[in-house]
Amino acid sequence: MSLRSPLGRVLGLGSARGGSSHWYAQRVTAVALVLLGIWFVGSLATLDGGSYEQVTGWLGSPLNSALALLLVVVAAYHAGLGLQVVVEDYVSDNGTRAAVLVAVKFALVVAAVVGALAVLRIAFGVAA
Amino acid sequence: MAQRERPLSPFLHYRWQYTNTLSILHRITGVLLSLGFFILVYWLAAVAGGPERYAEARSCLGSPLLQLVMFGAAFAFCYHLCNGIRHLFFDMGYGFELKTARASGWYTAGAAVVLALVVWIVLRGSLGGGA
Numbered sequence: 711m712s713l714r715s716p717l718g719r720v721l722g723l724g725s726a727r728g729g730s731s732h733w734y735a736q737r738v739t740a741v742a743l744v745l746l747g748i749w750f751v752g753s754l755a756t757l758d759g760g761s762y763e764q765v766t767g768w769l770g771s772p773l774n775s776a777l778a779l780l781l782v783v784v785a786a787y788h789a790g791l792g793l794q795v796v797v798e799d800y801v802s803d804n805g806t807r808a809a810v811l812v813a814v815k816f817a818l819v820v821a822a823v824v825g826a827l828a829v830l831r832i833a834f835g836v837a838a
Numbered sequence: 839m840a841q842r843e844r845p846l847s848p849f850l851h852y853r854w855q856y857t858n859t860l861s862i863l864h865r866i867t868g869v870l871l872s873l874g875f876f877i878l879v880y881w882l883a884a885v886a887g888g889p890e891r892y893a894e895a896r897s898c899l900g901s902p903l904l905q906l907v908m909f910g911a912a913f914a915f916c917y918h919l920c921n922g923i924r925h926l927f928f929d930m931g932y933g934f935e936l937k938t939a940r941a942s943g944w945y946t947a948g949a950a951v952v953l954a955l956v957v958w959i960v961l962r963g964s965l966g967g968g969a
């Protein structure tokens with residue numbers, strides 16, 4: 711006897727396990743990153759030396775801060791989805807796997823929030 | 839009773855082809871880029887922290903070790919970008935013909951190397967190399 715109903719035990723354990731939405735999100739974020747990545751590297755290339763004034767002037771414009779914000783969020787999401795697959799492929803022990811996955815996702819979320827706040831702070835003007 | 843033959847894990851009997859290397863490189867560069875993401879955040883936080891913090895970060899990123907890391911990240915980005923686009927075409931069902939897949943593999947690798955060199959030469963100044 712178990713506390714869990716037979717239905718509860720099998721729900722979410724089907725062959726697909728929501729894998730298709732994971733696959734799809736990985737692709738959508740990849741397409742977004744093609745554009746955001748080219749924008750980011752291309753912009754850095756026009757900065758010519760990257761003095762503080764140049765960088766804040768560039769990132770301070772509304773369009774550029776919006777794109778930088780998107781880059782941070784989308785890259786973290788894409789990396790999270792990707793690293794999850796890598797971890798699932800190489801870490802077979804269930805407990806260790808869960809722990810590693812939680813650690814990876816925590817680290818990415820913290821980094822994404824720090825990055826997003828940094829972009830907002832630049833957008834609204836760094837208090838010098 | 840005779841032991842039935844068990845299936846072997848694919849990597850134990852697949853013949854090596856250079857396209858395998860391209861795939862594993864996509865994975866390796868993906869992991870490297872994920873580490874590079876933390877450098878990006880560090881850099882953004884430094885910009886947000888004001889001119890002094892930014893100058894500190896620049897000299898930190900300008901150290902030989904970090905320049906090497908950044909070069910690795912730049913190459914990883916270019917490779918992952920090019921091969922990622924190749925993957926997206928596969929996902930749409932194009933380019934599975936063996937000949938096409940091999941040719942696109944070579945183009946991808948070549949484009950990634952050239953792009954990485956261009957990016958590095960153009961960006962060195964902005965990435966702390968000139969600091």
Ligand code: HEM
Pocket residue numbers: 736737740741743744747785786788789791792793795796864865866867868869871872873875918919922923925926
């Ligand atoms: C620049 C544009 C990018 C494109 C076009 C792209 C494309 C892709 C694609 C199509 C996949 C799935 C490959 C597969 O399932 O076989 C993938 C996986 C992955 N990507 Fe990206 N990506 C990009 C940027 C990034 C960035 C910026 C990061 C890190 C912050 C990243 C990290 C990863 C990781 C960790 C994987 C998993 C690798 C694996 O499962 O083997 N990617 N990428």
